[in-house]
Amino acid sequence: xPTLLNIQSSPRGGQSISRTLSHDFVEAWQSKHPDGKVVLxxxxxxxxxxxxxxWITGIFLDAGKHTPEMxxxxxxxxxxxxxxxxxxxxxxxxxxxxFTVPANLKAWIDLVVRPRVTHSGPPERKGLVVGKTCTVIxxxxxxxxxxxxxxxxxxxSGYLRRILAFIGITEVEVIRAGxxxxxxxGSTTVEELxxxxxxxxxxxxx
Numbered sequence: 001x002p003t004l005l006n007i008q009s010s011p012r013g014g015q016s017i018s019r020t021l022s023h024d025f026v027e028a029w030q031s032k033h034p035d036g037k038v039v040l041x042x043x044x045x046x047x048x049x050x051x052x053x054x055w056i057t058g059i060f061l062d063a064g065k066h067t068p069e070m071x072x073x074x075x076x077x078x079x080x081x082x083x084x085x086x087x088x089x090x091x092x093x094x095x096x097x098x099f100t101v102p103a104n105l106k107a108w109i110d111l112v113v114r115p116r117v118t119h120s121g122p123p124e125r126k127g128l129v130v131g132k133t134c135t136v137i138x139x140x141x142x143x144x145x146x147x148x149x150x151x152x153x154x155x156x157s158g159y160l161r162r163i164l165a166f167i168g169i170t171e172v173e174v175i176r177a178g179x180x181x182x183x184x185x186g187s188t189t190v191e192e193l194x195x196x197x198x199x200x201x202x203x204x205x206x
Contacts, residue, residue, distance in 0.1 A: 004036060005084065005086075005087035005090045006022065008022060008093045010102075018095055018139040021197055025091055043104035043108055051107075054073040057070060059116075077112070088131075094156075095139050099155045099156065113167055119166055132169045133169070139180050141181035177196075177197045
């Protein structure tokens with residue numbers, strides 16, 4: 001039974017371009033995998049902790065030396081990492097904030113990217129999360145497609161590719177849904193804008 005881990009970070013709910021396109025992806029994936037399982041990790045509905053001293057100290061100690069604070073901090077990380085290892089495919093739907101990832105997605109990344117668990121050290125070594133594929137849907141107010149002058153300001157897609165590769169996920173497809181500001185300003189609707197990107201999203205479904 002294949003498993004899709006669906007990670008969402010936008011706080012906009014039904015007005016979110018990344019969530020709407022992600023919903024289309026999930027529906028198409030379920031049609032292709034009727035026996036599949038979808039696990040939703042909604043970062044906008046949770047308050048994941050930021051990495052702190054108990055986590056930083058605990059990851060370098062044997063479990064027998066962990067304090068209660070370390071065990072509590074690492075338990076959250078353990079759960080998130082278990083979801084990643086259990087998934088065959090990963091979907092990340094996210095907005096772009098100030099040219100990069102929102103804080104809730106960064107918190108998830110910091111808890112998942114963990115030495116001796118998901119990566120083995122320096123960047124030249126292989127990550128420990130193998131056999132996964134990932135689709136990333138990025139919604140942004142501006143348009144940062146490759147070849148445009150503004151593309152140099154897109155730090156998000158490159159960062160996500162790099163950090164996912166660091167833990168071993170190298171088969172990553174990024175779909176940029178740019179120009180969402182026209183919805184915010186009332187020039188078009190969510191559905192009208194989503195229709196432009198839906199074919200690329202559906203094509204990405206494996």
